[in-house]
Amino acid sequence: MRAIVQFCLRFRVLVLLAAAALGVVGVLSLFTARYDVFPEYGAPTVRIDTEATGLAPRQIESLVTRPIEYAVNGIPGLAVLRSQSVEGLSVVSAVFHGDTDVYRDQQLVAQRLAPITKALPPGALPVIAPLQSATGTAMNLGLSSAKLSLMALTELTRSTIRPALLAVPGVSKVVIFGAEPEQLQVQFDPKKLIGLDIGLNQLTAATAAASAVRGAGVVDTPNQRFVLTSHGQAPTPAALSGSLVLRRDGINVTLGEIAHVTKGSPPPVGGA
Numbered sequence: 001m002r003a004i005v006q007f008c009l010r011f012r013v014l015v016l017l018a019a020a021a022l023g024v025v026g027v028l029s030l031f032t033a034r035y036d037v038f039p040e041y042g043a044p045t046v047r048i049d050t051e052a053t054g055l056a057p058r059q060i061e062s063l064v065t066r067p068i069e070y071a072v073n074g075i076p077g078l079a080v081l082r083s084q085s086v087e088g089l090s091v092v093s094a095v096f097h098g099d100t101d102v103y104r105d106q107q108l109v110a111q112r113l114a115p116i117t118k119a120l121p122p123g124a125l126p127v128i129a130p131l132q133s134a135t136g137t138a139m140n141l142g143l144s145s146a147k148l149s150l151m152a153l154t155e156l157t158r159s160t161i162r163p164a165l166l167a168v169p170g171v172s173k174v175v176i177f178g179a180e181p182e183q184l185q186v187q188f189d190p191k192k193l194i195g196l197d198i199g200l201n202q203l204t205a206a207t208a209a210a211s212a213v214r215g216a217g218v219v220d221t222p223n224q225r226f227v228l229t230s231h232g233q234a235p236t237p238a239a240l241s242g243s244l245v246l247r248r249d250g251i252n253v254t255l256g257e258i259a260h261v262t263k264g265s266p267p268p269v270g271g272a
Contacts, residue, residue: 043079044102045131046109048072048092052124054217056229061085063121068092070159071112074166074174077105087218087227090124093131102130150180151265180265184211184240188259196253202245206255210234210243237261 008015050064065085072094073081080095096105106128113126120126157176165174186207193203216228234240241256255261 043098044096044100044105046094046096046102046106047129047131048090048094048109048113048126049129050090050092050120050124050126051088052090052121053088055088055121056216056227057085057087058229060088060090064090064124065092067116067119068113068126070163071116072109073163075105075108075112076167076169078167106130150178151182154179154181154265182263183266184234184237184261185264186240186255186259186261192258196248196258198245198253198258203255203259206243206245207240210240210255237263 048068050068052060052064055063065083068090069081069083069092072078072092075094075096077096077100078094079097082093082095084091094105094109096102110128113128117126154176157179158181162174162176165171186203188200188203192198193200211234216230218228219226234243238261241254241261243255245253245255245258247253
């Protein structure tokens, strides 16, 4: 302590200049600091709430939450992505790094969600809300594997690899060549349709009804609530083939009798 006092007395001018410099820095920091009556210590967060009335948690997870996560994942500045799927509601929270603008983050999230809104269940409309008040190069990714099919590689690339690449600073777009997303295909026979006097609109309506997702609601008891889940959706070609198209003269005509139902990928479309 005596050594400090002796140093300050010997170098009085230096100590006064240092104190004055610290005072100036403090005043400048006061005017440039981000503060409020109730300061926000959390990272900028954008929450996406999507209501899908009647759907069970598993249906919410697969039909709403996952598509939103796939779309939002990879946004520049994204740090953590959290989600919660409950009965009739999907909540996805995108947490960004502290040096980003929350309103710009909200705009980026809205741009990513715009293309997938029509693919969500009927009536499911994402509501984006901020919780706190780049120029890049394109990268092409090619994958090949002897053990995995192209459909499995496509799903792996879209869900894991593509979001990881988009999160890399400087990467603005990831193009996947040769992708084969999985889908159920109904390959109908025109002669059978004409022979049974069935129109293409009837076939389309029956296929859509067989693969639709509907909410079943809940049953309340004095002790708890039971969530009802409808299992009418056809997840496999065999289940879709057994779907009823029409009933005529006491005879049921199924989809498999007039069409070939298989699992495949959409026809490739070139970029030329």
